[in-house]
Amino acid sequence: MRLRREPNIADPDALYAALMEAHRGLDEEASRRLDAKLVLLLANHIGDEAVLREALHLARGTIPGQDKAPATD
Amino acid sequence: MTAWAPPRYAHRVQPHRGGVEEARVAIVGGGLVGLTAALDLARRGVASVLLDEDDTVSAGSRAICFSQRTLEIMGRLGIGPRFLKKGITWNRGRVFFRDREAYSFDLLPESGHEYPAFVNLQQYYAEQWLVEECEVSGLVDLRWRSRVAGVAPREDGAVLEVETPSGPYRLHAEWVLACDGVRSQVRRALDLPFTGQVFDDRFLIADVRMRADFPTERWFWFDPPFHPGQSVLLHKQPDDIWRIDFQLGRDADGEAEREPERVRARVAAMLGKAVPFDLEWVSVYTFRCRRLERFRHGRVLFLGDAAHQVSPFGARGGNGGVQDADNLGWKLAMVLRGEAPERLLDSFDAERVPAADENILHSSRATDFITPKGAACRAYRDAVLELAHDLPLARPFVNSGRLSRPAVLRGSPLNGPDEAPRAAPPGTACPDAPIRRDGQPDWLLRQFGGGFTLLAREAHPVRMEGLRVVELRDSPRPGALHDHSGLAAARLGLAPGECALLRPDQHIAARFATTAPDPILAALRKAVMA
Numbered sequence: 001m002r003l004r005r006e007p008n009i010a011d012p013d014a015l016y017a018a019l020m021e022a023h024r025g026l027d028e029e030a031s032r033r034l035d036a037k038l039v040l041l042l043a044n045h046i047g048d049e050a051v052l053r054e055a056l057h058l059a060r061g062t063i064p065g066q067d068k069a070p071a072t073d
Numbered sequence: 074m075t076a077w078a079p080p081r082y083a084h085r086v087q088p089h090r091g092g093v094e095e096a097r098v099a100i101v102g103g104g105l106v107g108l109t110a111a112l113d114l115a116r117r118g119v120a121s122v123l124l125d126e127d128d129t130v131s132a133g134s135r136a137i138c139f140s141q142r143t144l145e146i147m148g149r150l151g152i153g154p155r156f157l158k159k160g161i162t163w164n165r166g167r168v169f170f171r172d173r174e175a176y177s178f179d180l181l182p183e184s185g186h187e188y189p190a191f192v193n194l195q196q197y198y199a200e201q202w203l204v205e206e207c208e209v210s211g212l213v214d215l216r217w218r219s220r221v222a223g224v225a226p227r228e229d230g231a232v233l234e235v236e237t238p239s240g241p242y243r244l245h246a247e248w249v250l251a252c253d254g255v256r257s258q259v260r261r262a263l264d265l266p267f268t269g270q271v272f273d274d275r276f277l278i279a280d281v282r283m284r285a286d287f288p289t290e291r292w293f294w295f296d297p298p299f300h301p302g303q304s305v306l307l308h309k310q311p312d313d314i315w316r317i318d319f320q321l322g323r324d325a326d327g328e329a330e331r332e333p334e335r336v337r338a339r340v341a342a343m344l345g346k347a348v349p350f351d352l353e354w355v356s357v358y359t360f361r362c363r364r365l366e367r368f369r370h371g372r373v374l375f376l377g378d379a380a381h382q383v384s385p386f387g388a389r390g391g392n393g394g395v396q397d398a399d400n401l402g403w404k405l406a407m408v409l410r411g412e413a414p415e416r417l418l419d420s421f422d423a424e425r426v427p428a429a430d431e432n433i434l435h436s437s438r439a440t441d442f443i444t445p446k447g448a449a450c451r452a453y454r455d456a457v458l459e460l461a462h463d464l465p466l467a468r469p470f471v472n473s474g475r476l477s478r479p480a481v482l483r484g485s486p487l488n489g490p491d492e493a494p495r496a497a498p499p500g501t502a503c504p505d506a507p508i509r510r511d512g513q514p515d516w517l518l519r520q521f522g523g524g525f526t527l528l529a530r531e532a533h534p535v536r537m538e539g540l541r542v543v544e545l546r547d548s549p550r551p552g553a554l555h556d557h558s559g560l561a562a563a564r565l566g567l568a569p570g571e572c573a574l575l576r577p578d579q580h581i582a583a584r585f586a587t588t589a590p591d592p593i594l595a596a597l598r599k600a601v602m603a
């Protein structure tokens with residue numbers, strides 16, 4: 001499986017707002033911890049190491065294998 | 074209980090006839106690893122000269138967690154039961170974060186092994202027993218207060234310059250085993266780079282004697298109220314001694330932290346005022362994870378901390394070094410007897426360098442978790458610990474030291490075929506299992522002797538030169554091992570008619586679907602690089 005690249009959230013505005021709301025009132029440190037927990041929870045849910053590594057590279061702006069032939073799904 | 078007193082070993086004046094003394098094997102360093110190597114060689118009939126600059130065993134408890142594989146090796150060397158009798162067996166670990174317990178874990182010890190997952194024991198006991206056995210063997214020339222001041226490698230060995238209270242002398246050894254620790258003099262004399270990662274955090278180790286009713290468990294605190302911002306480890310040893318390990322941070326003053334009053338205050342804050350205690354041993358250290366590029370340099374071989382250094386988290390220093398000795402002993406003995414070519418010793422590199430890398434990897438990762446660098450690392454660490462309290466999904470991320478497992482020598486040039494892959498691939502240390510011999514309960518790992526063994530299930534292999542055949546039977550039969558519980562066959566992955574080739578260090582070299590001799594003999598030749 002590859003990381004999904006097309007939109008997949010029914011109500012993006014509501015999700016975005018929920019994320020902002022979750023950080024409201026938190027200091028820098030607590031915010032970071034919240035994000036870290038989110039990443040860990042979602043990573044565990046996804047559970048697919050290849051997808052997670054792809055997401056990591058995408059987030060870092062370092063996308064390996066991008067010039068390779070597309071993977072077969 | 075009276076305190077343990079270190080033994081003092083006498084320096085014996087060597088009768089010098091002038092010139093250079095000759096030895097087949099010289100072992101530099103009489104610590105845990107050097108003594109294990111000496112005893113292993115002695116058990117194989119190989120004499121050695123062991124040089125140690127001190128006249129006693131190690132000060133302080135140092136390595137305390139002896140792993141199952143180390144205990145099995147000590148069992149093979151004849152002193153395993155002493156570890157069981159004196160050592161403290163533990164199975165449970167608890168992790169605390171700030172003011173509450175995050176979770177606890179069980180090492181889930183599998184039943185049906187002679188030795189448990191771990192016992193805790195002061196290193197000096199292990200060394201003392203090894204010295205005793207080396208002396209009894211009559212094959213280890215133990216030379217105390219003998220410092221190696223120079224090493225001149227040659228094609229046919231190395232010449233050691235030895236300094237003693239009764240004067241210097243020169244010793245030419247055909248083979249030199251450098252077991253002289255992290256500050257190895259031999260490594261320096263050969264000017265070999267020892268590189269890797271440096272960790273900045275300082276740690277304080279305190280061995281404390283007290284009567285405390287803490288359970289026999291490994292307790293690890295992250296950021297506790299009594300030592301804010303840092304980590305603390307508490308572990309029990311025999312004789313009412315407890316190991317306490319305080320992380321001090323990067324800016325700590327090592328000298329000041331060693332002051333007994335300062336240490337007492339830290340320990341009292343942790344234990345509470347009501348618990349009286351004595352300080353036995355205190356050490357402040359930083360650590361590195363590094364290794365030599367190669368462990369074999371001609372006729373000089375490096376073992377233990379002289380070859381590789383890890384952080385203390387995970388019990389990988391002492392256990393790794395003992396496995397080095399286990400790996401080298403039989404190879405060197407066969408080379409010395411002319412039963413295997415010298416290149417067999419290259420496999421010490423091929424097998425133990427990856428094992429060291431595995432230890433360094435685990436140890437570095439644990440250290441990164443315990444001492445997070447920067448705000449993001451700390452946020453993740455604390456997120457894991459907070460989640461771990463309620464959510465089992467987060468607990469596998471908690472890393473207070475991944476406790477040492479025996480290295481699997483995958484990809485070793487000595488490994489032969491695996492004709493029936495199931496459990497325990499070639500390169501695995503043979504798992505122990507209960508068996509019966511002539512109706513009497515016994516253990517599988519006690520049945521192999523000192524050479525190569527062919528372990529066959531429900532088969533009667535023909536006699537093969539250089540191989541001892543051990544038959545594993547599903548029902549009692551004279552002269553065979555009765556696998557009454559089925560655990561031996563299951564752990565080794567042997568179906569009826571199959572067999573496994575075991576090396577003298579009890580590692581599985583190859584596995585066969587039948588007992589046809591040709592492939593077995595080919596694997597035997599491969600396992601000694603013949």
